[in-house]
Amino acid sequence: MANDKQIENQRELNALQRLTMSMTGDMSSMMDDIIVSSDKRNKALKEDATITKQILADLKKTGDVNKTIAQIGTQIGQSKNKEYGVNQKSASLYQSQLIAIRGITTGQKEAAKAAQGVFDVTDEISSKFNSVLDNIDSFTKKIPIIGPALSNAFAPLKEKGELAISRATDGMKNGFIRQLTKAKKAGDGFATSFSKGIKGGVSGATKAISGTLGMSTALVGTLLMAVGIGVLLYAAFQIGAKRFKEIDAAAKSFRQETGLLNSQMGDLKSNIESISLEMGTLGVSSADVANAAGAFSNEMKGTSMASKGVLTSMVAIEKSFGVSAATQAKVNNTFQLMSGASDITAQKMIQTTIAAAELAGVAPAAIMQDIAENAEAGLMHFRGSTKALAEAAIEARRMGTSIGETAKVAEGLLDFESSITKELELGAMLGTRVNFNKARALAFEGKTVEAQKAVNVEVSKLGDINKMNMYQKQALVDATGMELTSMIKQQSIAKKFKGIDDDRLEAANSLLDTGMSINDMNDEALVKEAKKLGAQKAMQSEMDKMANNTSALGASISDMFMPIATFLMPLLNDLYEMVNFILLPVFGLIGTTFKIIFGVLSAILRPIFALVKALVGAIMEPFKVIFDAIRPIGEHFEELGPKLVKGMEPVISFIKMLGKAIIPIIGMFVGDLVDGVVGAFKLIFSVFEAAYNFIDKYLIQPITSMINLIQRGISAIASLNPFGSSDSNQLQSGGSIDDGIVQGGKIISTHPEDTLIATKTPDSLLSNIAGGISGVVGGLMGGGSSDAQIVAKLDELITVMGANKDVYMDGRKVTAGVSSTVDKIGSNSYSLV
Amino acid sequence: MKITKKEATLFKESHNRYLSESSFLAKLFTRAVKKGIDKDPNISNAIKRADTAIDKARAEIEMKLNGDKDEIKKAIPLSVRKYLGFKY
Numbered sequence: 001m002a003n004d005k006q007i008e009n010q011r012e013l014n015a016l017q018r019l020t021m022s023m024t025g026d027m028s029s030m031m032d033d034i035i036v037s038s039d040k041r042n043k044a045l046k047e048d049a050t051i052t053k054q055i056l057a058d059l060k061k062t063g064d065v066n067k068t069i070a071q072i073g074t075q076i077g078q079s080k081n082k083e084y085g086v087n088q089k090s091a092s093l094y095q096s097q098l099i100a101i102r103g104i105t106t107g108q109k110e111a112a113k114a115a116q117g118v119f120d121v122t123d124e125i126s127s128k129f130n131s132v133l134d135n136i137d138s139f140t141k142k143i144p145i146i147g148p149a150l151s152n153a154f155a156p157l158k159e160k161g162e163l164a165i166s167r168a169t170d171g172m173k174n175g176f177i178r179q180l181t182k183a184k185k186a187g188d189g190f191a192t193s194f195s196k197g198i199k200g201g202v203s204g205a206t207k208a209i210s211g212t213l214g215m216s217t218a219l220v221g222t223l224l225m226a227v228g229i230g231v232l233l234y235a236a237f238q239i240g241a242k243r244f245k246e247i248d249a250a251a252k253s254f255r256q257e258t259g260l261l262n263s264q265m266g267d268l269k270s271n272i273e274s275i276s277l278e279m280g281t282l283g284v285s286s287a288d289v290a291n292a293a294g295a296f297s298n299e300m301k302g303t304s305m306a307s308k309g310v311l312t313s314m315v316a317i318e319k320s321f322g323v324s325a326a327t328q329a330k331v332n333n334t335f336q337l338m339s340g341a342s343d344i345t346a347q348k349m350i351q352t353t354i355a356a357a358e359l360a361g362v363a364p365a366a367i368m369q370d371i372a373e374n375a376e377a378g379l380m381h382f383r384g385s386t387k388a389l390a391e392a393a394i395e396a397r398r399m400g401t402s403i404g405e406t407a408k409v410a411e412g413l414l415d416f417e418s419s420i421t422k423e424l425e426l427g428a429m430l431g432t433r434v435n436f437n438k439a440r441a442l443a444f445e446g447k448t449v450e451a452q453k454a455v456n457v458e459v460s461k462l463g464d465i466n467k468m469n470m471y472q473k474q475a476l477v478d479a480t481g482m483e484l485t486s487m488i489k490q491q492s493i494a495k496k497f498k499g500i501d502d503d504r505l506e507a508a509n510s511l512l513d514t515g516m517s518i519n520d521m522n523d524e525a526l527v528k529e530a531k532k533l534g535a536q537k538a539m540q541s542e543m544d545k546m547a548n549n550t551s552a553l554g555a556s557i558s559d560m561f562m563p564i565a566t567f568l569m570p571l572l573n574d575l576y577e578m579v580n581f582i583l584l585p586v587f588g589l590i591g592t593t594f595k596i597i598f599g600v601l602s603a604i605l606r607p608i609f610a611l612v613k614a615l616v617g618a619i620m621e622p623f624k625v626i627f628d629a630i631r632p633i634g635e636h637f638e639e640l641g642p643k644l645v646k647g648m649e650p651v652i653s654f655i656k657m658l659g660k661a662i663i664p665i666i667g668m669f670v671g672d673l674v675d676g677v678v679g680a681f682k683l684i685f686s687v688f689e690a691a692y693n694f695i696d697k698y699l700i701q702p703i704t705s706m707i708n709l710i711q712r713g714i715s716a717i718a719s720l721n722p723f724g725s726s727d728s729n730q731l732q733s734g735g736s737i738d739d740g741i742v743q744g745g746k747i748i749s750t751h752p753e754d755t756l757i758a759t760k761t762p763d764s765l766l767s768n769i770a771g772g773i774s775g776v777v778g779g780l781m782g783g784g785s786s787d788a789q790i791v792a793k794l795d796e797l798i799t800v801m802g803a804n805k806d807v808y809m810d811g812r813k814v815t816a817g818v819s820s821t822v823d824k825i826g827s828n829s830y831s832l833v
Numbered sequence: 834m835k836i837t838k839k840e841a842t843l844f845k846e847s848h849n850r851y852l853s854e855s856s857f858l859a860k861l862f863t864r865a866v867k868k869g870i871d872k873d874p875n876i877s878n879a880i881k882r883a884d885t886a887i888d889k890a891r892a893e894i895e896m897k898l899n900g901d902k903d904e905i906k907k908a909i910p911l912s913v914r915k916y917l918g919f920k921y
Contacts, residue, residue, distance in 0.1 A: 019916075022912065023910075023912050023913045023916055026910040026912055026913060027910070027913065029910075030908070030909075030910065092897055092898060092904075092908075093898070093904065093907065093908040094908075095897055096893075096894045096897045096898055096904075096905070096908040096909065097908055097909065099890050099893045099894050099897065100890055100894060100908075100909050100913050100917060102886075102890060103886055103887050103889070103890025103891070103916075103917050104890075104913060104916060104917070106882075106883070106886035106887075106890075107883045107886050107887050107916065109883075110879045110880070110882045110883030110886060111879070111880075111883050113875065113876075113879035114876045114879035114880050114883065117870070117873050117875050117876035117879065118866075118870055118876060120873075121866055121869035121870050121873055121876075122866050122869075124869060125862065125865045125866050125869055126862075128865070129862065129865075164858055165862065168858070168859060168862045168863070172862075172863065172866055184916060185912070185915065185916070186915065187915035187916070187918060187919075187920075189884050189887070189918060190880050190883040190884040190887070191880055191881075191884055194880050198867060198870065201863070201866070202859070202863040202866075202867070205859050205862055205863050205866075206856060206859035206860075206863070209856075209858050209859045209862070210856075210859075
């Protein structure tokens with residue numbers, strides 16, 4: 001049975017067939033002409049033409065081209081051998097017509113095949129395009145969470161796409177057939193007609209699609225929707241991740257606190273999540289739940305974990321009544337140890353105790369604290385009765401004491417010998433009879449609070465404690481085993497509140513009677529009770545409630561999105577692991593490759609560098625010798641700088657002072673300028689000093705030393721001057737050389753006035769000089785004087801010379817001549833000083 | 834109804850996006866179809882056989898009627914002659 005597509009295709013092919021039918025219709029008319037015009041004497045042509053006409057009629061009726069082709073072929077074959085007699089000429093026309101019919105039908109047959117082929121290809125492409133859209137839609141639907149929304153967003157685009165493809169398909173087929181038929185009608189060959197048909201098809205498809213407006217709008221809409229969903233998803237992921245992180249951090253803190261492992265946490269993580277959500281309005285956070293779980297686990301020494309019910313109860317009581325999780329855990333443990341009940345039942349007992357304390361008008365937190373801190377006393381005195389312990393704690397609180405203190409008093413009373421002695425001492429001190437026997441009996445029965453009460457009654461008989469003297473008070477403290485402050489406080493409370501709220505206490509005790517049974521209760525019931533207890537929000541202000549409600553709303557929103565994070569986090573971790581799995585070996589491979597490459601390079605380059613280094617070392621060796629040789633010069637330069645600067649300091653200070661004095665207004669700026677100038681001066685001076693000292697040391701000093709040596713000799717000789725003058729400038733000129741000593745025409749000495757000594761025996765000169773000096777000095781000092789006198793005179797002389805004063809010798813100025821000589825050589829190193 | 838040039842320009846401009854868009858999709862589609870047709874040997878063979886059939890028919894008719902155009906025109910109607918590729 002033909003489907004819609006086949007019917008549609010056939011409808012299109014009919015257009016091609018109509019052309020054939022039109023032509024076969026024309027040919028049928030031609031047959032009529034043959035039949036009418038044929039000569040009746042030979043009926044063969046008429047009969048054949050009639051048959052042909054019938055064949056064409058059948059074709060028109062059935063459309064069966066193949067049958068027609070076969071029948072016409074048979075007719076063509078038969079007519080070739082037939083004798084048409086008088087109709088022979090017409091028979092040629094008829095036979096040509098048969099050939100034409102065969103040509104038309106064969107052409108039709110092949111054209112139909114080609115057209116069908118085109119239709120099939122078009123349908124196939126159309127199907128592929130549609131399947132792409134279907135695949136996109138199918139893929140979109142499979143995307144977790146946002147899939148359906150994305151698919152819905154994609155639906156309009158898909159619809160438009162399908163419509164466009166459908167129209168393009170129809171347009172293609174229609175355009176093809178129309179153009180093919182038109183071209184064929186116009187006499188084009190099949191190849192040309194087919195080509196025109198394809199063009200027509202393309203044109204038809206394009207025109208058909210142009211009707212499907214707004215594809216891009218739909219596409220943009222889809223993309224925007226996808227982006228929007230993506231953004232929302234990311235935001236949701238962030239919110240969920242925050243919650244995920246919070247719970248994860250809480251669980252981590254639990255593990256750190258307890259030392260337990262992930263695998264040992266049981267349902268704690270889900271408990272943290274659900275309890276923090278359920279008790280959110282009470283201000284319970286994930287951290288609070290984890291903290292309670294940690295406190296419980298630690299109290300139980302890691303032997304058991306708090307159930308959901310216990311945890312819910314703990315955080316509810318903590319938030320609603322201010323009893324810390326740690327305190328509750330201790331009390332829970334105490335109750336378990338005393339009664340042998342389960343942790344769930346023990347927690348229920350805590351709830352009852354708190355409710356009873358509230359009913360009795362005492363602070364539940366104080367009661368719980370008292371029980372927690374005096375667990376040992378509880379176990380010791382209450383015979384395993386948690387009810388008695390709770391009652392005692394409440395009663396003690398009402399009395400202004402604690403079970404710890406009452407237990408201590410009871411223990412004191414039961415130390416009979418000591419207690420009775422002190423009792424008697426107190427009686428003696430006060431001059432009255434004191435009797436703690438009743439209290440002692442009650443203490444023996446384990447009724448510590450009653451014993452305390454009995455003590456208080458006895459004490460009240462003694463009058464106002466404050467009026468007792470110090471010794472009496474001390475005796476009272478010793479006898480009762482109570483602190484003085486506590487005693488006075490209890491006495492005061494007893495007076496003020498005597499009989500008040502006793503009914504409340506009774507009600508509380510009744511509650512304890514029913515609520516402290518050790519019948520095990522289940523976890524769900526405990527959760528319900530805890531929620532009821534928490535709902536009281538007994539300690540919360542209105543602002544707290546509002547803040548907690550807001551926080552709870554936030555937590556619930558976060559919790560709603562947390563599955564996204566819970567879903568994605570492990571995937572992301574897996575992804576990272578996969579990336580690491582892939583990349584780490586790759587990085588390792590790259591690292592190994594680098595190692596090989598640079599190892600090889602190193603092996604090549606190191607010898608090269610070693611060679612270059614050796615060459616450079618060899619080249620630089622002479623330079624090193626030179627540098628080593630000239631290094632002392634540089635060192636001298638370094639040494640000279642500070643010396644010269646020190647020498648120039650007065651000048652520098654003067655310049656500074658001058659600068660400051662002249663331009664005080666400019667202040668700091670000028671100071672800096674002056675400092676700069678001074679620095680420059682220092683630098684310049686240091687250079688000059690260095691140069692000077694270098695020249696001095698290596699040039700002037702050696703020369704001057706040599707001159708000095710000579711001058712000393714001269715000075716020594718000068719001191720022997722018989723004319724009393726040592727300055728050659730002050731000596732009288734001897735005139736011409738003719739008055740000198742000449743031997744053999746050569747001058748050996750000038751005139752005796754021009755020279756100090758002229759001798760023909762130079763060897764005896766030194767001894768003569770020594771004797772002369774001795775004589776001169778001896779004569780100068782008046783002769784016969786001791787060396788001390790000489791030294792004294794020389795010191796005087798030195799002083800005078802140092803003071804730059806003139807020294808006269810035999811009425812002549814000696815120092816003037818010396819100074820003059822010194823000036824000539826630029827140094828006074830040879831002078832007497 | 835007759836539209837002015839201005840109205841035609843306006844229409845073209847306002848629908849240009851859609852025309853371009855459809856043109857793109859049509860190109861994509863028709864190119865795929867043309868490629869498919871080119872690759873299909875049955876289609877090209879059918880076209881060849883069709884052309885061969887009409888060429889053969891034309892040649893046989895001309896031979897049968899000794900190439901006498903008048904006879905051919907007399908025997909074969911115009912539509913068929915065109916179809917069979919006769920130039921007259």
